[in-house]
Amino acid sequence: MNRLRWPSLAIGGLALFLVLSSSFLHAEEYTFDVSETEKKPYHLGGYAEFRPLLSGLDRDAALHKLRFYDRNEGRTLPEYNAALQLEGGYEKGIAELFVRGHAAYQDSYLGSKFTITAYEAFLAVRPAPFLTIGAGKQTLKWGTGSAWNPVAFVDRPKNPDEPELNLEGFVVVSADYIKSFQGPLKTISVTPVLIPVFAHINDDFGESDHLNAAGKVYFLLYDTDIDFLFLSGGSRTSRYGLDFSRNITTNLEVHGEYALITDFRQSLIASDGSTRETAADVSNWLLGLRYLTEKETTYILEYYRNGTGFTEQQMRDYFTFVHNAHDAYLSSGSDVLLNKAATVTEKSYGRPNAGQNYLYLRVSQKDPFDFLYWTPAVTAIVNADDKSCSIAPEISYRGITNLELRLRGTVLAGGRLSEFGEKQHNFRLEFLARFSF
Amino acid sequence: MRTLVLVLMLLGCALPASAIDGTELLRQIDRNLNPESYETYRKLINIEPDGRKKEFTLFTIKKGRDKVASLFIAPASEQGRSTLRLGDNMWFYIPNVGKPIRITSLQSVVGGVFNNADILQLDYGTEYTVEKLEEQGTEYLLHLKARTKTVAYDRIRIWAEKDRKLPTKIECLTEAGLLIKTLYFKDVKDFGAGVVRPAVIETDSPLYKGYKSVILVAKTKARDYKDEVFTLTFMPNLESLR
Numbered sequence: 168m169n170r171l172r173w174p175s176l177a178i179g180g181l182a183l184f185l186v187l188s189s190s191f192l193h194a195e196e197y198t199f200d201v202s203e204t205e206k207k208p209y210h211l212g213g214y215a216e217f218r219p220l221l222s223g224l225d226r227d228a229a230l231h232k233l234r235f236y237d238r239n240e241g242r243t244l245p246e247y248n249a250a251l252q253l254e255g256g257y258e259k260g261i262a263e264l265f266v267r268g269h270a271a272y273q274d275s276y277l278g279s280k281f282t283i284t285a286y287e288a289f290l291a292v293r294p295a296p297f298l299t300i301g302a303g304k305q306t307l308k309w310g311t312g313s314a315w316n317p318v319a320f321v322d323r324p325k326n327p328d329e330p331e332l333n334l335e336g337f338v339v340v341s342a343d344y345i346k347s348f349q350g351p352l353k354t355i356s357v358t359p360v361l362i363p364v365f366a367h368i369n370d371d372f373g374e375s376d377h378l379n380a381a382g383k384v385y386f387l388l389y390d391t392d393i394d395f396l397f398l399s400g401g402s403r404t405s406r407y408g409l410d411f412s413r414n415i416t417t418n419l420e421v422h423g424e425y426a427l428i429t430d431f432r433q434s435l436i437a438s439d440g441s442t443r444e445t446a447a448d449v450s451n452w453l454l455g456l457r458y459l460t461e462k463e464t465t466y467i468l469e470y471y472r473n474g475t476g477f478t479e480q481q482m483r484d485y486f487t488f489v490h491n492a493h494d495a496y497l498s499s500g501s502d503v504l505l506n507k508a509a510t511v512t513e514k515s516y517g518r519p520n521a522g523q524n525y526l527y528l529r530v531s532q533k534d535p536f537d538f539l540y541w542t543p544a545v546t547a548i549v550n551a552d553d554k555s556c557s558i559a560p561e562i563s564y565r566g567i568t569n570l571e572l573r574l575r576g577t578v579l580a581g582g583r584l585s586e587f588g589e590k591q592h593n594f595r596l597e598f599l600a601r602f603s604f
Numbered sequence: 605m606r607t608l609v610l611v612l613m614l615l616g617c618a619l620p621a622s623a624i625d626g627t628e629l630l631r632q633i634d635r636n637l638n639p640e641s642y643e644t645y646r647k648l649i650n651i652e653p654d655g656r657k658k659e660f661t662l663f664t665i666k667k668g669r670d671k672v673a674s675l676f677i678a679p680a681s682e683q684g685r686s687t688l689r690l691g692d693n694m695w696f697y698i699p700n701v702g703k704p705i706r707i708t709s710l711q712s713v714v715g716g717v718f719n720n721a722d723i724l725q726l727d728y729g730t731e732y733t734v735e736k737l738e739e740q741g742t743e744y745l746l747h748l749k750a751r752t753k754t755v756a757y758d759r760i761r762i763w764a765e766k767d768r769k770l771p772t773k774i775e776c777l778t779e780a781g782l783l784i785k786t787l788y789f790k791d792v793k794d795f796g797a798g799v800v801r802p803a804v805i806e807t808d809s810p811l812y813k814g815y816k817s818v819i820l821v822a823k824t825k826a827r828d829y830k831d832e833v834f835t836l837t838f839m840p841n842l843e844s845l846r
Binding site: 198199201203204206210212214258262291293295296297299308309311313330331332333343345346347353354356385387391392412413414416417418420422445457459463465528533537539540547565568569570571603604 | 645648650652656657658661663677678679680681683690691692693698700701703706707708709711712736749753754811812813815820821822823828830831832833834836837838841844845
């Protein structure tokens with residue numbers, strides 16, 4: 168069944184693409200009806216997307232053994248994802264109510280799964296241009312980095328493979344106070360945030376029964392964006408950070424983030440399965456640049472030091488334990504050790520980029536050879552400790568109003584016991600069609 | 605004596621052009637195009653050689669010499685995106701991505717012939733100095749040079765009507781005089797409250813052969829905003845100003 172789906176989906180997608188393209192060949196003369204600019208008190212919008220992907224499995228990899236030890240899925244694994252994101256706002260006077268919901272359907276080797284998540288739902292009041300007060304579920308999106316944001320203390324971690332995806336927020340009360348000046352200091356803005364963590368409210372943020380406080384102070388000083396940030400209150404250990412972004416020249420931007428996380432606790436697993444806890448103050452930081460050439464090639468380069476990650480040896484110990492657990496299963500039929508490995512994987516080792524030192528490079532070319540709206544790009548994420556990497560070439564097309572099409576391949580490379588070498592797949596092919604409305 | 609008369613005659617012919625201050629003329633052209641602080645709606649249309657179009661509608665506000673912000677209100681895929689310029693600083697905000705990212709005047713957030721400097725344009729007099737002024741029949745021709753390296757085009761040439769002091773054509777050039785794009789100003793309209801200006805700006809570029817871009821202008825009016833709306837922090841809230 169799965170073998171039949173791919174060709175038919177590809178033909179269907181191509182047919183849809185051609186039909187949509189041809190409908191734009193007979194364009195009308197341009198007009199500007201001012202009624203298009205009339206503002207309504209409410210707005211509705213969102214997108215629908217279809218994202219099938221095909222993974223090539225690495226049957227010798229630790230994570231393949233962990234997830235497929237009791238099943239044989241062959242050499243390739245198809246997966247079908249569909250999502251509908253709806254957002255709506257209603258404005259009355261100085262108040263605005265905003266809701267963004269995300270419904271996702273996934274059909275994979277684990278079966279079908281349907282989830283509905285409220286990404287954001289908040290009330291914002293703007294009594295003056297310099298003051299906004301908001302309450303409800305919001306994403307704050309702190310930090311200047313592209314792939315990682317060590318100072319995003321009140322956000323869920325980004326997926327570096329898809330850093331532009333919407334994220335689910337947390338229930339907070341926040342405010343923005345802005346003051347503008349003449350001279351080298353042009354702007355100051357202050358953003359205090361309260362994050363309640365109780366039963367059924369933000370219970371995945373951290374320890375319950377705490378009212379946490381966070382804040383950000385922003386300066387535009389000598390044409391440099393600078394933020395000072397903090398989080399305190401008990402649900403997570405206290406953390407302090409700063410970030411900056413500045414154009415060195417018109418086509419070269421540099422940015423960076425630094426975060427100090429106090430009393431960071433980490434659970435480590437040895438190759439024999441024994442565990443131990445560590446606690447220490449650690450720092451996460453990032454330095455990056457964005458460079459644009461005259462031919463409109465954009466380079467984004469970032470180095471990320473993840474102090475909360477695992478050393479190369481700790482990752483090797485973890486992968487060795489998974490291999491040992493699989494060997495034990497093969498010899499005894501008992502999956503007790505594999506279940507233990509699955510638990511630590513879900514808790515910490517399995518998160519994206521769990522190592523300590525990373526390089527990120529993305530090169531994209533706008534309108535190559537004057538082909539408008541086509542953007543080829545390649546993204547590489549390298550684990551600088553074990554030298555394993557993920558390389559993802561892609562091409563996207565946005566020439567049809569409200570439709571985005573993207574084809575992306577991902578190749579993982581790395582030796583045994585390395586981060587990308589031990590992923591369950593060693594290549595992935597993904598198609599995305601997203602229609603906004 | 606004959607020579608003296610000839611010299612005086614030549615000087616007499618040259619007087620009308622030299623009597624006009626190029627900087628003052630440029631200031632008048634800027635003010636005739638837009639009030640110093642204003643709001644406007646613009647539709648940007650990219651037209652491909654086969655006739656296919658892509659349209660963007662923007663709400664734009666400007667204050668003083670160096671503050672401009674634009675909000676995309678259509679199409680749906682771009683809705684909520686905004687750009688901000690504060691002097692030489694430019695940012696682009698995508699609601700999904702979060703914090704506004706720094707961009708440059710050379711980049712293009714819409715693709716095609718338009719770049720960010722076209723979307724977040726300041727007064728010509730803010731970014732350029734007048735090098736030379738010529739008279740060509742019913743038009744003036746101003747030769748302008750960028751004040752700093754951060755400006756999108758090193759040189760521009762403006763042809764402007766003598767009577768209404770409105771531009772009819774602008775050529776954007778590199779330092780070496782290579783033509784990057786040409787803007788044609790058409791369809792002069794009365795927008796009310798003293799704003800009389802071209803409502804259509806057509807653009808072509810030798811760098812994008814066969815492609816054409818059009819800017820349609822509507823509902824331009826003088827309006828003063830607080831400085832605080834031209835800040836990074838306010839970018840997600842620009843819709844509340846409409």
